[in-house]
Amino acid sequence: MDWKPDKSLQIPVYRQIADYFETRIGNGEYPSGSSLPSERGLAALLDVNRSTIVSAYEQLNALGLVKRIKGFGTVVTSSAPDGSEAKRIPNWEQYAKGGFLQLNDPITRRIHKIVGSDKPYINFALGELSADLFPTALMQEAHSRLELSQYLGYEHIQGNPILRESIANHLDTHRSISSSPSSILVTSGAQQAIHLIIQCLLKAGDGVAIEDPSYSYSLPIFHSAGLKTFLLPVENEGIDPEQIIPLYKKHRIKMVFVNPIFHNPTGTTLSYERRKRLLEISANYGIAIVEDDPYSLTSFDQQPVATLKSMDQNGSVLYLSSLSKIVSSGLRIGWIAGPQSVIQRLTDAKQQMDFGHSNIPQWIAARLLASPELDDHLMRLRVGLSHKLALTANALRSELGSEARFLTPQGGIHIWCELAGTFDEQRLFNAAIDNGVVFTPGSTLGTSKSHVRLTFSKVEDDLIAPGIRKFAEAYRMTCR
Amino acid sequence: MDWKPDKSLQIPVYRQIADYFETRIGNGEYPSGSSLPSERGLAALLDVNRSTIVSAYEQLNALGLVKRIKGFGTVVTSSAPDGSEAKRIPNWEQYAKGGFLQLNDPITRRIHKIVGSDKPYINFALGELSADLFPTALMQEAHSRLELSQYLGYEHIQGNPILRESIANHLDTHRSISSSPSSILVTSGAQQAIHLIIQCLLKAGDGVAIEDPSYSYSLPIFHSAGLKTFLLPVENEGIDPEQIIPLYKKHRIKMVFVNPIFHNPTGTTLSYERRKRLLEISANYGIAIVEDDPYSLTSFDQQPVATLKSMDQNGSVLYLSSLSKIVSSGLRIGWIAGPQSVIQRLTDAKQQMDFGHSNIPQWIAARLLASPELDDHLMRLRVGLSHKLALTANALRSELGSEARFLTPQGGIHIWCELAGTFDEQRLFNAAIDNGVVFTPGSTLGTSKSHVRLTFSKVEDDLIAPGIRKFAEAYRMTCR
Numbered sequence: 001m002d003w004k005p006d007k008s009l010q011i012p013v014y015r016q017i018a019d020y021f022e023t024r025i026g027n028g029e030y031p032s033g034s035s036l037p038s039e040r041g042l043a044a045l046l047d048v049n050r051s052t053i054v055s056a057y058e059q060l061n062a063l064g065l066v067k068r069i070k071g072f073g074t075v076v077t078s079s080a081p082d083g084s085e086a087k088r089i090p091n092w093e094q095y096a097k098g099g100f101l102q103l104n105d106p107i108t109r110r111i112h113k114i115v116g117s118d119k120p121y122i123n124f125a126l127g128e129l130s131a132d133l134f135p136t137a138l139m140q141e142a143h144s145r146l147e148l149s150q151y152l153g154y155e156h157i158q159g160n161p162i163l164r165e166s167i168a169n170h171l172d173t174h175r176s177i178s179s180s181p182s183s184i185l186v187t188s189g190a191q192q193a194i195h196l197i198i199q200c201l202l203k204a205g206d207g208v209a210i211e212d213p214s215y216s217y218s219l220p221i222f223h224s225a226g227l228k229t230f231l232l233p234v235e236n237e238g239i240d241p242e243q244i245i246p247l248y249k250k251h252r253i254k255m256v257f258v259n260p261i262f263h264n265p266t267g268t269t270l271s272y273e274r275r276k277r278l279l280e281i282s283a284n285y286g287i288a289i290v291e292d293d294p295y296s297l298t299s300f301d302q303q304p305v306a307t308l309k310s311m312d313q314n315g316s317v318l319y320l321s322s323l324s325k326i327v328s329s330g331l332r333i334g335w336i337a338g339p340q341s342v343i344q345r346l347t348d349a350k351q352q353m354d355f356g357h358s359n360i361p362q363w364i365a366a367r368l369l370a371s372p373e374l375d376d377h378l379m380r381l382r383v384g385l386s387h388k389l390a391l392t393a394n395a396l397r398s399e400l401g402s403e404a405r406f407l408t409p410q411g412g413i414h415i416w417c418e419l420a421g422t423f424d425e426q427r428l429f430n431a432a433i434d435n436g437v438v439f440t441p442g443s444t445l446g447t448s449k450s451h452v453r454l455t456f457s458k459v460e461d462d463l464i465a466p467g468i469r470k471f472a473e474a475y476r477m478t479c480r
Numbered sequence: 481m482d483w484k485p486d487k488s489l490q491i492p493v494y495r496q497i498a499d500y501f502e503t504r505i506g507n508g509e510y511p512s513g514s515s516l517p518s519e520r521g522l523a524a525l526l527d528v529n530r531s532t533i534v535s536a537y538e539q540l541n542a543l544g545l546v547k548r549i550k551g552f553g554t555v556v557t558s559s560a561p562d563g564s565e566a567k568r569i570p571n572w573e574q575y576a577k578g579g580f581l582q583l584n585d586p587i588t589r590r591i592h593k594i595v596g597s598d599k600p601y602i603n604f605a606l607g608e609l610s611a612d613l614f615p616t617a618l619m620q621e622a623h624s625r626l627e628l629s630q631y632l633g634y635e636h637i638q639g640n641p642i643l644r645e646s647i648a649n650h651l652d653t654h655r656s657i658s659s660s661p662s663s664i665l666v667t668s669g670a671q672q673a674i675h676l677i678i679q680c681l682l683k684a685g686d687g688v689a690i691e692d693p694s695y696s697y698s699l700p701i702f703h704s705a706g707l708k709t710f711l712l713p714v715e716n717e718g719i720d721p722e723q724i725i726p727l728y729k730k731h732r733i734k735m736v737f738v739n740p741i742f743h744n745p746t747g748t749t750l751s752y753e754r755r756k757r758l759l760e761i762s763a764n765y766g767i768a769i770v771e772d773d774p775y776s777l778t779s780f781d782q783q784p785v786a787t788l789k790s791m792d793q794n795g796s797v798l799y800l801s802s803l804s805k806i807v808s809s810g811l812r813i814g815w816i817a818g819p820q821s822v823i824q825r826l827t828d829a830k831q832q833m834d835f836g837h838s839n840i841p842q843w844i845a846a847r848l849l850a851s852p853e854l855d856d857h858l859m860r861l862r863v864g865l866s867h868k869l870a871l872t873a874n875a876l877r878s879e880l881g882s883e884a885r886f887l888t889p890q891g892g893i894h895i896w897c898e899l900a901g902t903f904d905e906q907r908l909f910n911a912a913i914d915n916g917v918v919f920t921p922g923s924t925l926g927t928s929k930s931h932v933r934l935t936f937s938k939v940e941d942d943l944i945a946p947g948i949r950k951f952a953e954a955y956r957m958t959c960r
Contacts, residue, residue, distance in 0.1 A: 090768040096825040099680040152808040188834035200579040314569040328632040330839035345576040354668035359810035
């Protein structure tokens with residue numbers, strides 16, 4: 001071997017070595033099944049560190065040209081690229097492991113797999129409504145009145161104008177929020193709204209504050225984007241806004257993500273005083289607030305709770321909501337209300353990501369929001385949810401007694417339940433699944449490992465008690 | 481001033497200075513309207529470079545605490561954060577300027593603005609069908625047969641199982657592609673498919689090859705993700721696959737994005753020999769191919785053209801297609817067919833981005849794809865498109881004669897037209913808009929500034945000749 005890497009080149013030495021062998025393998029000098037020189041020997045020969053040889057061989061391995069066999073060495077598997085021998089098709093597993101966007105955590109992936117399967121699990125994990133809580137007749141009515149003779153091309157990327165008008169009216173009448181169709185963007189649920197905000201208004205290294213626990217905590221999209229997330233503990237009255245000031249002074253946080261009303265997962269509501277103070281601090285320091293509000297219309301006592309956005313005098317709040325938790329998650333209709341400069345920026349991004357939302361669900365949503373029967377549905381929904389809550393809370397009390405500690409929420413769809421015993425979360429999760437019931441372990445949503453989230457909205461009434469019984473059995477089996 | 485920055489701290493000096501003044505402004509030491517020390521003077525006093533002071537003042541400016549007035553100095557605008565003076569609400573313009581995802585280029589933004597407006601432009605810019613080419617009766621039929629009594633919750637994130645079954649059957653019968661429902665992901669058009677692939681299978685610094693010109697060229701999502709794009713010129717027979725080899729050897733490109741059949745914008749089709757060679761090179765070097773195939777079913781002579789995926793023996797191809805160009809872009813139904821490891825990875829990402837596609841459009845699409853009347857529609861579509869092509873080509877010849885040079889495509893929806901004269905693209909674009917007609921300037925899609933893309937599918941038949949006349953007028957006005 002009279003070749004040596006040229007250290008004066010800009011190409012890293014390990015890659016020069018990999019390229020050298022790639023060519024030699026390609027021209028048949030190292031046929032399939034032959035061994036490459038030992039790492040140690042080659043390092044000495046080429047006068048480089050052994051780790052450089054390892055990197056070079058790893059690259060050849062990644063290219064599918066060699067296999068590294070422990071205790072044996074590095075063996076040529078293919079004499080491509082002349083095409084005469086075994087093909088080096090793309091290594092898809094390798095591709096799938098890379099990527100900018102991180103994977104969901106294993107528990108979330110398992111939950112989605114279970115939800116997507118045909119097996120009849122009792123599902124306390126997914127935040128959506130049970131079949132009996134959907135306004136099916138209202139939906140069917142809106143659907144059957146649609147004439148598809150209208151134009152079937154792309155919708156306005158910001159969202160169908162009539163739907164945006166309906167949303168603006170709805171925000172005004174149901175949530176005391178002033179907005180206009182031009183300051184609203186229709187999104188695929190609040191999920192996409194959060195993703196758009198992260199991708200368009202923040203950059204790698206920026207600090208943001210999120211609640212602990214929270215839905216935001218569960219989302220890899222924050223970390224994928226290189227954001228630093230700082231945690232605001234959720235107390236009985238919600239987060240303590242004063243904690244934002246030192247975070248701003250020390251880390252220059254740029255945004256606070258909150259779910260102030262019937263919070264997911266704790267069910268708490270940020271007190272009026274704290275809501276006021278949060279807005280004050282936001283305005284004083286120029287920190288943007290993202291208010292995620294999926295649940296405010298579910299108030300069990302039928303009393304409205306004022307959203308941050310309705311109290312916001314300065315335009316500090318980006319307001320997110322959706323029809324997912326009050327009408328139908330399958331429609332995938334959510335929205336952002338905020339300053340036009342932001343809405344335009346996010347609209348441009350939505351064009352790049354999916355070219356706008358599907359037309360028919362928007363037409364149906366526009367009719368639903370404008371329907372005089374929506375209020376009746378919401379009334380029934382509140383009663384239905386509060387009934388499911390009572391069933392779940394009673395079952396927890398009778399199955400687990402003082403072992404299960406929780407606040408009874410005044411709205412929303414979740415119970416955040418602390419379990420008194422010592423248990424391993426993963427084992428409990430697995431045992432519950434084996435027993436036919438799924439829930440969300442606390443560590444998915446925050447730093448507590450002694451909590452579980454039990455979402456009661458999706459389970460049929462008559463399955464709630466059996467479901468909690470199965471959960472309690474799994475708990476007792478795994479609790480030490 | 482007895483304070484000095486502490487250079488031994490980890491906090492950058494400019495930020496220490498900014499923090500110092502922020503506190504002093506906050507506690508009223510520098511009231512609103514007062515001036516901060518001059519940059520030069522303060523630099524000398526604190527023994528730092530003047531540029532450090534500039535950075536510190538710029539930060540205060542970004543925080544909205546000061547204004548920098550040329551020839552005058554740096555003036556305090558607010559005495560927040562005590563809240564007693566002018567509020568520092570979030571600076572939304574500043575937020576909107578940041579962000580990971582880059583904005584579309586100004587021309588694309590203008591096109592989308594025009595498309596979203598109510599003004600009756602003759603639109604040769606947007607790739608979709610005119611009202612008369614939609615299968616409206618078929619859609620209405622599929623729509624009216626839907627019973628919304630089925631479950632209205634989240635759809636399977638990978639896509640409704642029945643729709644995926646229909647897509648797999650359709651791929652088999654109409655495109656000779658073998659797949660299975662488990663290897664298909666339903667996306668919001670091919671647009672979202674490309675975004676998912678970029679976000680999940682590639683990482684910053686990776687090299688990819690795209691066609692010049694191409695739709696991919698127009699997408700900021702490649703650059704936003706930090707990818708290096710290398711250009712493959714499109715000739716009459718499509719790209720030259722041999723050019724991929726040196727790109728791989730030199731830059732280790734990981735993926736090739738192609739639109740091989742009735743290419744956007746050139747209308748060319750990658751010849752059979754080149755398709756075969758591209759697959760060979762892909763397998764030899766382990767380079768993944770992304771085949772975007774929106775148009776293969778539009779073949780004007782009714783003869784099918786074999787997709788890369790149908791010729792792919794090694795599983796090297798991720799195949800993207802959609803209903804956008806053949807049924808209705810408003811449904812936003814597209815799909816990826818590929819290896820399950822990739823499909824699962826992208827499904828997980830789609831959950832994070834939008835929690836899956838809307839349900840009703842999927843149910844309708846499933847019925848459409850399974851309908852025996854789809855073939856009749858496709859037949860009518862081909863005739864309709866080829867008629868629009870003839871009208872456009874004739875109008876171009878009669879209005880511009882030899883000034884306009886183009887190949888007549890055998891399918892698809894675009895004419896890629898070279899203009900012989902010397903013209904400024906931006907001026908032509910503006911003049912055309914002033915004259916009531918929109919098109920896509922060549923530089924949006926590739927390196928040529930002497931081409932325009934005229935998309936003929938969306939314009940009503942009787943507006944094609946007047947539209948081309950308006951375009952020709954604008955051309956003659958701006959041509960030197």
